[in-house]
Amino acid sequence: MTQIGNQTGTLTFGTGASVGQRVTLAGYSQDLKGQLGVATGPITSMWSPMLAQYQLPTSPGASGSGLFTAQNRVVIVHTSAGVGYNQGVVITAAVYKVLVAWRNTLASTAMGKTGVATKAGWTIWQDLKFSEKVRVTTLGLRVRLVSQTLHPNGAIYYRLNTAAGQFLGYVNAGAIRVVTPTTIARTMVVVSRNASRWQNLFYTKALGSTARYYGRTVYVATRYNNGVAKYYSVYTKRGGTWLGYLNTVALRG
Known part of the structure; x- marks a missing residue:
């Protein structure tokens, strides 16, 4: 399995912004009817260290889009627009610390469902640090899905038990069909x-x-x-x- 980020490249967080700095906004504005819109331009003004303004084309639906630098660092989150301007919240050093803490937290939710492997050869890991490979999936492998975890790498992983309730390992959710x-x-x-x-x-x-x-x-x-x-x-x-x-x-x- 190849992580999609290895093919597309990835973005990370940055901190701070300044007037004249060029940023790129990529988002799904309503007027683009489901197409990704990308626009690049300078920051035109700063209302405060936390609020930047720029003249980039957006419409409702673009809120929450990231504005990133030439170094692929997201430094602003687009929030709103007015007559002749757009604005967003700047990722300050304090906000950056919070985002990193969220990113590094493994958010898990209980499942209690039955699952079947529909992909063969996907690695089942001993833990979510991927330090030890337990085995690989085989088609038709039936498991108990104990919980699902959103990993900092952006993928969801299932915690697996055997039919008898013994811990089996963790696997990418893309390998398993939840039986509903x-x-x-x-x-x-x-x-x-x-x-x-x-x-x-x-x-x-x-x-x-x-x-x-x-x-x-x-x-x-x-x-x-x-x-x-x-x-x-x-x-x-x-x-x-x-x-x-x-x-x-x-x-x-």
């Missing part, structure tokens, strides 16, 4: 005599087969796509006994 339910809420007919009824989407425990339910009408609550196959969550009837997860090919209707 799709509501079906209707009846179907069992058309397979020997399909397995699974207790979970890791296939670690079977509840039996469909033999005794062959030809019967059952209630399908939800469908799950695990990246390899699709499964229904099936009940004897609406509000009835849960039969387990069945491959969608075992049902029709």
Whole structure:
């Protein structure tokens, strides 16, 4: 996997701004209809050490865009416009310290979901310092997604556990499909005599087969796509006994 920044180049933060300094604003102004707008020009005035003005074309939608120097350092964040001018907040030394602290913080949120690897050969790391390679992903690898973390490198990483709950490592979210339910809420007919009824989407425990339910009408609550196959969550009837997860090919209707 190649980090996109290695191909495009990256921006970093700078501090301070001064009248006459040339900066480039890159943003998505409303009048450009989704196209990136880029304009370069000098800072025309400074209202204070924290507020710079410049005459660059913008419209609503450009707010929050960074203005960067020839050294690819973002020194201003565009905030607003008036008649004949635009203005933005300057990244001072104090603001810079706050931004760096935010950038270096690993922001994690709990997930508690099931995931399946849809990309092969992506590295699973022991930690988010990428100091030790545990293994690589294989197609169809089923994992528990404990949490997701926004890394300072800009990518999201999942913390993985095995089906048994043992820690496996961290992997870029681009390698994993999160298994989410799709509501079906209707009846179907069992058309397979020997399909397995699974207790979970890791296939670690079977509840039996469909033999005794062959030809019967059952209630399908939800469908799950695990990246390899699709499964229904099936009940004897609406509000009835849960039969387990069945491959969608075992049902029709």
